[in-house]
Amino acid sequence: MNVSxxxxxxxxxxADHVRxxxxxxxxxxxxxxxxxxxxxxxxxxxxxxxLEWGTLAEAxxxxxxxxxxxxxxxxxxxxVPTSLGGDPGPASREMRSAMAMxxxxxxxxxxxxxxxxxxxxxxxxxxxxxxxxxxxxxxWQRTCVSESCGAQHFPRVDPVTIMLVEHEGRVLxxxxxxxxxxxxxxxxxxxxxxxxLEEAVMRETLEEAGVRVRDVEYVASxxxxxxxxxxxxxxxxxxxxxxxxxxxxxxxxxxxxxADVVEALEAExxxxxGRAFTAPPAYAIAHLLMKSWVGRG
Amino acid sequence: MNVSxxxxxxxxxxADHVRxxxxxxxxxxxxxxxxxxxxxxxxxxxxxxxLEWGTLAEAxxxxxxxxxxxxxxxxxxxxVPTSLGGDPGPASREMRSAMAMxxxxxxxxxxxxxxxxxxxxxxxxxxxxxxxxxxxxxxWQRTCVSESCGAQHFPRVDPVTIMLVEHEGRVLxxxxxxxxxxxxxxxxxxxxxxxxLEEAVMRETLEEAGVRVRDVEYVASxxxxxxxxxxxxxxxxxxxxxxxxxxxxxxxxxxxxxADVVEALEAExxxxxGRAFTAPPAYAIAHLLMKSWVGRG
Numbered sequence: 001m002n003v004s005x006x007x008x009x010x011x012x013x014x015a016d017h018v019r020x021x022x023x024x025x026x027x028x029x030x031x032x033x034x035x036x037x038x039x040x041x042x043x044x045x046x047x048x049x050x051l052e053w054g055t056l057a058e059a060x061x062x063x064x065x066x067x068x069x070x071x072x073x074x075x076x077x078x079x080v081p082t083s084l085g086g087d088p089g090p091a092s093r094e095m096r097s098a099m100a101m102x103x104x105x106x107x108x109x110x111x112x113x114x115x116x117x118x119x120x121x122x123x124x125x126x127x128x129x130x131x132x133x134x135x136x137x138x139x140w141q142r143t144c145v146s147e148s149c150g151a152q153h154f155p156r157v158d159p160v161t162i163m164l165v166e167h168e169g170r171v172l173x174x175x176x177x178x179x180x181x182x183x184x185x186x187x188x189x190x191x192x193x194x195x196x197l198e199e200a201v202m203r204e205t206l207e208e209a210g211v212r213v214r215d216v217e218y219v220a221s222x223x224x225x226x227x228x229x230x231x232x233x234x235x236x237x238x239x240x241x242x243x244x245x246x247x248x249x250x251x252x253x254x255x256x257x258x259a260d261v262v263e264a265l266e267a268e269x270x271x272x273x274g275r276a277f278t279a280p281p282a283y284a285i286a287h288l289l290m291k292s293w294v295g296r297g
Numbered sequence: 298m299n300v301s302x303x304x305x306x307x308x309x310x311x312a313d314h315v316r317x318x319x320x321x322x323x324x325x326x327x328x329x330x331x332x333x334x335x336x337x338x339x340x341x342x343x344x345x346x347x348l349e350w351g352t353l354a355e356a357x358x359x360x361x362x363x364x365x366x367x368x369x370x371x372x373x374x375x376x377v378p379t380s381l382g383g384d385p386g387p388a389s390r391e392m393r394s395a396m397a398m399x400x401x402x403x404x405x406x407x408x409x410x411x412x413x414x415x416x417x418x419x420x421x422x423x424x425x426x427x428x429x430x431x432x433x434x435x436x437w438q439r440t441c442v443s444e445s446c447g448a449q450h451f452p453r454v455d456p457v458t459i460m461l462v463e464h465e466g467r468v469l470x471x472x473x474x475x476x477x478x479x480x481x482x483x484x485x486x487x488x489x490x491x492x493x494l495e496e497a498v499m500r501e502t503l504e505e506a507g508v509r510v511r512d513v514e515y516v517a518s519x520x521x522x523x524x525x526x527x528x529x530x531x532x533x534x535x536x537x538x539x540x541x542x543x544x545x546x547x548x549x550x551x552x553x554x555x556a557d558v559v560e561a562l563e564a565e566x567x568x569x570x571g572r573a574f575t576a577p578p579a580y581a582i583a584h585l586l587m588k589s590w591v592g593r594g
Contacts, residue, residue: 008493016504020545087448112491119490122448125427127420132427140489151384151419157488159456159527191454192437193416193525194409196305197518207313218515221494228490230456248317 006099006283007223010108012069012076019067019138028067028075035059036068036078036113042094043110049101051110066116066139068109078113080120080135088118088227090178099283107283108223115228116140119155126151160229161200162188164289165213167238171261171293172211173277174245174253184256184277186286188231201234209253210244213237219292222285233285235293262294303396303580304520307405309366309373316364316435325364325372332356333365333375333410339391340407346398348407363413363436365406375410377417377432385415385524387475396580404580405520412525413437416452423448457526458497459485461586462510464535468558468590469508470574471542471550481574483583484550485528498531506550507541510534516589519582530582532590559591 018024034053037044044052056077059065064080091099099107116139126133126144128151133142136152144151164186165172173184189204191197198216205213213236222231245253256264256276264274268281280286315321331350334341341349353374356362361377388396396404413436423430423441425448430439433449441448461483462469470481486501488494495513502510510533519528542550553561553573561571565578577583 005493007491008496010491014489014500016500017543017545108491112489115490123424125422125424127422127424127450130422130427130429133424153424154487155490156453157456157490159454190451191527192311192409193412193452193454194304194307194405194520194522196302196520197527197529199305203311203313223491223493225491230488230494232494246314248314 004104005220005222005285005288006104007108007111007225009104010112011105012071012109014069015067016140018070019140025067025138029056029065029077030075031055031057032073033075033077034071035065036076036110038078038081038113038117039094040081041084041114041118042092043098043102043106043114045098045101049103051102051106064120064135064139066113066120066135068113068116076109078117078139080117080139082121084118084121088122090226096281111223111225114225115157115223116155118225118227123153127153156228157223158229159191159197160188160224160231161191161197161204161234162186162231162285162289163201163205163213163216163234163236164286164293165205165211165236165238166293167241167255170241170255170257171290172205172209172238172243172253173256174209174250176249177251179251180278182273182278183280184252184254185280185284186233186289187250187253188286191232197232197234201236205236205238208246208249210242210246211238212240214239219289220285222288224285231285233289235289258294261290265290265294301401302517302519302582302585303401304405304408304522306401307409308402309368309406311366312364313437315367316437322364322435326353326362326374327372328352328354329370330372330374331368333373333407335375335378335410335414336391337378338381338411338415339389340395340399340403340411342395342398346400348399348403361417361432361436363410363417363432365410365413373406375414375436377414377436379418381415381418385419387523393578408520408522412454412520412522413452415522415524420450424450453525454520455526456488456494457485457521457528458488458494458501458531459483459528459582459586460498460502460510460513460531460533461583461590462502462508462533462535463590464538464552467538467552467554468587469502469506469535469540469550470553471506471547473546474548476548477575479570479575480577481549481551481553482577482581483530483586484547485583488529494529494531498533502533502535505543505546507539507543508535509537511536516586517582519585521582528582530586532586555591558587562587562591
């Protein structure tokens, strides 16, 4: 699909040949290099609505620096926070407000930096032997410091299927208990080892809503930095509309008419609640899936 | 696409509701339960070409057991090997021979079990704090034993794009130095944090072969248990055929005519080398991509 996807479309060139070239990389750590200003794992947004950048002079002496890539001739870095409280969570209110302000490229640059910094901050030790790890390849690897182990670890990306299931002109949407009142979205779940994307869509829909689907069709994908998912958006078709909600996952799941989806998307774009339900915001791939689905009708 | 994909299509029901129910789970650890026989991370294949299963009596007393799911009423488990030498590698000769013998469901069951066991064997420690971790949720989680940390870790699935790029009726294929003589395949690379699937296809093709592509189109996906990839197969289009090979990744990359691809696929199916090049085997998604591409022509 030829549409803008939030968190994709950074203009920064990842310049991966630089990562494996220690000489070239250290040459880029110079006064012209830029350091992404972050507040923990949230962006610092200028009054003009752009990401704020400083110089490497602002980084701590012993900071782990991640090489984000080149913006023209200029090397861009982010600094890994020294401590993060608790487990990774969904987007904070601060984060959501930044998401509404930043342009496409800035949001994508920030999302990638956030996922990498989060991963480094939570991977200071070797999962294989328990020794410390040190950053390598400009932040695209960590290596165990133990000579007898030396395991290499790489930033993680978790594929997640998110699916709009259709039955006779209606779509299946669900709500998690943590969602705001009236909010419904597409069902979603992590792809597990040993299954294809299509099998993950079928399994998740059956698990969460008791609905069997066929004809899974890929629509679009989106990097989602909370902490590091790759959302893979699909359509699918159900022959039987019977729903059995898995109450450990969802509070409710139901079929919505096309007209209700159209109204909810329009209401969301005006910033208000929908009549039948409140739709996900434009930066979520679920919104794009719904829009694409009503556009087909 | 409605074709059989190697490593997908297990008949075992993952029964994820059981994982989070310790009482139900321990009730399934009984004399009727089955244990997948493995030789390290390779399958044990019966003379009839099926996976071999034993009972839980064959498991070590202190073994980490992974709950694979239910085959009818029968609970299926795999045992995590206590030690694995070295880093995860590509498919061994032993593994490739098993891949040629096993049926669709068995191969998929084995692939999922292999990915999970490999992950557990290499994640005995907490990446956040370095303490030990213990298996949980029937093998679908590990939890840090340190009370001050308690981080939860989940099996990893690494999305990889694999793409067949077309320019004026020819396709771009490349060969890695480790490939057998004459063997060419589709270009491929890991999706990185902060990029969509489509951006990963564009970046990898540009990095590895210097070729810019547009119109990325999803074709099919495949779980690939070496150690735990999700291969995402795509087509893409190039306007300019100029190639600049990244010699740190590839030994060669070139455009092949449709007739050469047809011949190479036929030769591979007869078990021999192709005239212009040798094609990937039928269990690889690259083979399916090529077959699908020539079918469109």
